[in-house]
Amino acid sequence: MIGALNDHDLEVTKQCFAPDAVYVGPVGTAEGREQIGWYFEHLLEAFPDLQLTPWCKVPVCDPAVSAVSEYVMTGTHLGPFLLPGGAALKATGRRIAVRAAGMCTIENGLIISDREYYDQLELLSQLGLRVPEVVA
Template sequence: MTITARELKDRVIDSMNDHDLEATKQCFAPDAVYVGPVGTAEGRDQITWHFEHLLEAFPDLHITPWCKVPVCDPAISAVSEYVMTGTHLGPFLLPGGSALPATGHRIAVRVAGMCSIENGLIVSDREYYDQLELLSQLGLCLPQVVV
């Protein structure tokens, strides 16, 4: 039986909610590419590293899908919208390579993404969220502009 992109993306969401990085990793092709707001991860190891740091920063991370968008060919792609929630209890990697120490703040961030599969594994996964929404929930502020 052939797995659809929707079923595979649902496995990723379920394994992330279970905090099972090995199960998450097995959903991706060895040469898969993950693109998110903070950059690109290439290959299973880099993708797993990205998710590992996300779970380190938010050990109670939970993904709640709220819209699974129908696509033209569900055998090769899936589109999802969901809310990612958690408590910031560990270092969070920031753009530029620095890390924000734990703040204890709760987050609820809206995310949209699309994945494509080949041979029953994800080869491309793109997720989009508003970084300003996330960073402001963590207590960061934009610098004051003097006019």
């Protein structure tokens, strides 16, 4: 899946998932290949040079989890990026390098569950957004 996503091949990326797979990320949940494909399509629109660089694959003791990896997500923000709440951040031209981790459950060679974790504050601050000051 990482290879297909790095090649920006949405059809191959979608085919890595079971028809009823579930993707859970910091911004929400996508259910089924089409919703998962929609999520990745928008991610690639926002970061057309997106690359995921795995740097650690963790041995898994839980037979229900088939793959755990840590990686760095890099890219240049050149298109609208969907924000929590449904708004879109216009292209900033900024580069990102965000550390992330993911856990996939695989059955019959297809991903049935993919849970991805990254620090949204780290990503949004790299895009130039700031946390509003709290007045006590």
